[in-house]
Amino acid sequence: MTDRPLRIGIIGSGFGALSVAIELTRAGHSDVRLWERADSLGGVWRDNTYPGAGCDVPSPLYSFSYAQSTRWHRRYGLQDQILEYLHDTAAAFGITPRIRFSHEVVAAAWDEETTSWTVTFGHGGTDTVDVLVPAIGQLSRPVLPAVPGIDTFEGPSFHSAEWDHSVDLTGTKVAVVGTGASAIQLVPPVAEQAAEVTLFQRSANWILPKLDGPFARWYKPMIRFERPLFWAAAEQFSRGLDDQSRVGRLNQKWAEHHLRRQVPDDALRAKLTPDYPIGCKRILFSNNYYPTLALPHVHVVTERISEVTPTGVVAADGSVHDADVIIYGTGFDAQDFLSSIDVTGRDGTKLATQWVDGAHAYLGIHAPRFPNLLISYGPNTNLGGGSIIYMLEAQARHMRQVVDRMAAGAYRRVEVTESAEAEYDRSVQDELEHSAWAHCDSWYRHRSGRITSNWPGSTHPYARRTRTLEPGAFTWA
Ligand code: NAP
Numbered sequence: 001m002t003d004r005p006l007r008i009g010i011i012g013s014g015f016g017a018l019s020v021a022i023e024l025t026r027a028g029h030s031d032v033r034l035w036e037r038a039d040s041l042g043g044v045w046r047d048n049t050y051p052g053a054g055c056d057v058p059s060p061l062y063s064f065s066y067a068q069s070t071r072w073h074r075r076y077g078l079q080d081q082i083l084e085y086l087h088d089t090a091a092a093f094g095i096t097p098r099i100r101f102s103h104e105v106v107a108a109a110w111d112e113e114t115t116s117w118t119v120t121f122g123h124g125g126t127d128t129v130d131v132l133v134p135a136i137g138q139l140s141r142p143v144l145p146a147v148p149g150i151d152t153f154e155g156p157s158f159h160s161a162e163w164d165h166s167v168d169l170t171g172t173k174v175a176v177v178g179t180g181a182s183a184i185q186l187v188p189p190v191a192e193q194a195a196e197v198t199l200f201q202r203s204a205n206w207i208l209p210k211l212d213g214p215f216a217r218w219y220k221p222m223i224r225f226e227r228p229l230f231w232a233a234a235e236q237f238s239r240g241l242d243d244q245s246r247v248g249r250l251n252q253k254w255a256e257h258h259l260r261r262q263v264p265d266d267a268l269r270a271k272l273t274p275d276y277p278i279g280c281k282r283i284l285f286s287n288n289y290y291p292t293l294a295l296p297h298v299h300v301v302t303e304r305i306s307e308v309t310p311t312g313v314v315a316a317d318g319s320v321h322d323a324d325v326i327i328y329g330t331g332f333d334a335q336d337f338l339s340s341i342d343v344t345g346r347d348g349t350k351l352a353t354q355w356v357d358g359a360h361a362y363l364g365i366h367a368p369r370f371p372n373l374l375i376s377y378g379p380n381t382n383l384g385g386g387s388i389i390y391m392l393e394a395q396a397r398h399m400r401q402v403v404d405r406m407a408a409g410a411y412r413r414v415e416v417t418e419s420a421e422a423e424y425d426r427s428v429q430d431e432l433e434h435s436a437w438a439h440c441d442s443w444y445r446h447r448s449g450r451i452t453s454n455w456p457g458s459t460h461p462y463a464r465r466t467r468t469l470e471p472g473a474f475t476w477a
Helices: 015-026 079-092 181-193 217-239 246-262 266-272 289-293 388-409 418-432 460-466
Strands: 008-011 032-035 105-111 116-121 126-129 131-134 157-159 173-177 196-200 298-301 305-309 312-315 320-322 325-328 342-344 414-416 474-476
Touching: 008 015, 008 116, 008 126, 015 032, 015 079, 015 388, 032 126, 105 131, 116 131, 131 388, 173 181, 173 312, 181 196, 181 289, 196 312, 217 246, 246 266, 246 289, 266 289, 266 298, 289 298, 388 414, 388 460, 388 474, 414 418
Parallel strands: 008 032, 008 131, 105 342, 157 325, 173 196, 173 325, 196 298
Antiparallel strands: 105 116, 116 126, 305 312, 312 320, 414 474
């Protein structure tokens, strides 16, 4: 090991990347650089600009513990303010000047000789670091549905994460495909503008109300006191995602009540009632989605889409739905973790090959055969409730310990042992068998059937587990 500081490279500039960068620089690690594919920071909060975009986790909780803001306009922050918060926080902690924008990492290769990672950028250049931290999120690759004729549509069409703001929806006929967390936020504002909205719902979702509203000026200094309250509530909520949970049953009753109260029409309510127990797909939160669907110019179609034509959408029952614009709220390629980067570890092992049956990593952070690779928001670290920022901070603290130990002990490489990773994965998968997510398909599951996105249960056990470096779990050299 040389006297120079460890070179640390972080891929991305969203919440995950910033939390690692802040943690490491605050601990005194001076050679930290970030590579961002776009020309500005923010991850999903930069990309998702659809009308109504915001977070369904209260902002006092959906923010860094060490950077609490008293400026939130409302309890559930909207996209523009969350993005502003990220910009402000990156600037306040000195991270912004470390970001190299328009640097898309397309490959990363480990060199055992030099114990370093070399990353290759889309534009051809390379960079070399001692420790590599991919922090590219689980929801950065939008997916369009594999529907025949999708390319033949003659009007504008776009994905919720790639909103085309040049399209004026005023007075148009809009088809919306999908009813996930993104769609339920965008449908109400779209329906305010459009003459007609046809919503294609493949699955109904369980929806709970939001305790939303603007914060009065006098209340703002008090915002931070909400954090522990929402954290405790979210921990209970997450426990409710165990399939036998009493909290889960109460949540289902609450969701049924919300649906009954907001949708008096029996036929519409029947369409909107999920056919699976609450929690299996992500529980959604909204006060304005159901009332929008009850408007006379909004139609819910539950038939599958069989075809897109130049002028609209044809459903499986043969019904034809003309549209001027089609909006796809059809989600993301979340299962092929890190697949946008060709990652090669020791002995030429490809991460994509190692994870062909679904991604797995010790604490979601360490994969055997990939030394000095610390993954942020990796496999089994997503949540069905609560704040992902809490998980990202726990990961960042863990990574800081790894890097501290490398620096203090003059270690050149750290690698998780195969047995520690396998044992960890077994225990997580055992717990997941009892989760609500085991009962239906969702983006949490790999095509092999494994639940590879989510952490089972509440977040505190994960924070506890990541708090220290387990002796024997790693080889240090
Ligand atoms: P999503 O949850 O994956 O929802 C995709 C929707 O598209 C589903 O309703 C899906 O139906 C439907 N769909 C997919 N292919 C289809 C097809 N061929 N025909 C008809 N429908 C089709 O995606 P998302 O709504 O973008 O949300 C993804 C994740 O982003 C969320 O789970 C959440 O973690 C995050 N998010 C968070 C917030 C927030 O407020 N915090 C807001 C937005 C997004 P099926 O259910 O039948 O598959």
